[in-house]
Amino acid sequence: MKTIQIEKSAQCIKAIAHPFRLSILALLAEGEKNVQELTRALGTSQSNVSQHLFQMRARALVTTRREGNMIYYTITNPKMLKLMALMKEVFCGE
Amino acid sequence: MKTIQIEKSAQCIKAIAHPFRLSILALLAEGEKNVQELTRALGTSQSNVSQHLFQMRARALVTTRREGNMIYYTITNPKMLKLMALMKEVFCGE
DNA sequence: ATTCTATATTAGTATATTCTAATATACAAA
DNA sequence: TTTGTATATTAGAATATACTAATATAGAAT
Numbered sequence: 001m002k003t004i005q006i007e008k009s010a011q012c013i014k015a016i017a018h019p020f021r022l023s024i025l026a027l028l029a030e031g032e033k034n035v036q037e038l039t040r041a042l043g044t045s046q047s048n049v050s051q052h053l054f055q056m057r058a059r060a061l062v063t064t065r066r067e068g069n070m071i072y073y074t075i076t077n078p079k080m081l082k083l084m085a086l087m088k089e090v091f092c093g094e
Numbered sequence: 095m096k097t098i099q100i101e102k103s104a105q106c107i108k109a110i111a112h113p114f115r116l117s118i119l120a121l122l123a124e125g126e127k128n129v130q131e132l133t134r135a136l137g138t139s140q141s142n143v144s145q146h147l148f149q150m151r152a153r154a155l156v157t158t159r160r161e162g163n164m165i166y167y168t169i170t171n172p173k174m175l176k177l178m179a180l181m182k183e184v185f186c187g188e
Numbered sequence: 189a190t191t192c193t194a195t196a197t198t199a200g201t202a203t204a205t206t207c208t209a210a211t212a213t214a215c216a217a218a
Numbered sequence: 219t220t221t222g223t224a225t226a227t228t229a230g231a232a233t234a235t236a237c238t239a240a241t242a243t244a245g246a247a248t
Contacts, residue, residue: 001116005186012184026095047197048236079183091107165225
């Protein structure tokens with residue numbers, strides 16, 4: 001595996017290496033959600049959620065869509081769902 | 095996904111969220127290696143490599159075997175290889 | 189234009205991570 | 219038993235991350 005791929009992968013992995021960010025992905029796996037919905041589900045501050053979302057947006061792991069004054073987030077790459085399922089299997093046993 | 099699984103997954107993901115640790119996994123994917131071999135390949139200090147290995151050992155992602163005064167490391171779960179391939183695909187495109 | 193609501197950004201602090209340098213441990217060889 | 223080699227551990231400094239509180243922005247509604 002090339003150095004550049006290692007670096008990029010490490011950045012993306014870091015972007016999902018937090019319980020809140022994993023939870024956000026698990027919620028988005030059900031379908032798109034706006035920031036309010038995510039904030040309520042996580043039980044932390046809106047600011048904190050926005051900051052976590054920023055990290056995943058910066059790596060293009062999630063994508064946004066505006067509707068009125070709400071921003072809806074979705075998982076960019078559908079293969080992410082497969083990846084999450086496999087991580088669960090490898091890290092938590094089956 | 096349950097909170098406990100989220101927590102455990104986040105811990106494991108953190109344990110691989112570093113270029114050196116990903117490189118180590120990529121090297122171990124080729125077969126078991128001892129600390130010297132990994133140290134030479136990474137081009138950092140032996141102490142640093144041991145510290146990175148510790149993090150993955152603590153999460154049982156890698157397993158050790160002693161031979162004389164060398165310690166050989168292997169990837170614990172063969173499914174990790176599938177996971178790494180999928181991460182590369184999702185994070186680096188195909 | 190003002191106000192309201194949703195989201196983003198900033199500043200500052202607390203905590204965690206990473207690295208280097210030094211030291212400890214464990215086995216092998218002499 | 220001393221010496222050498224491989225690996226692990228510790229301490230401390232530098233950097234990065236995560237959180238709270240406050241503020242900014244952008245669009246909607248009045």
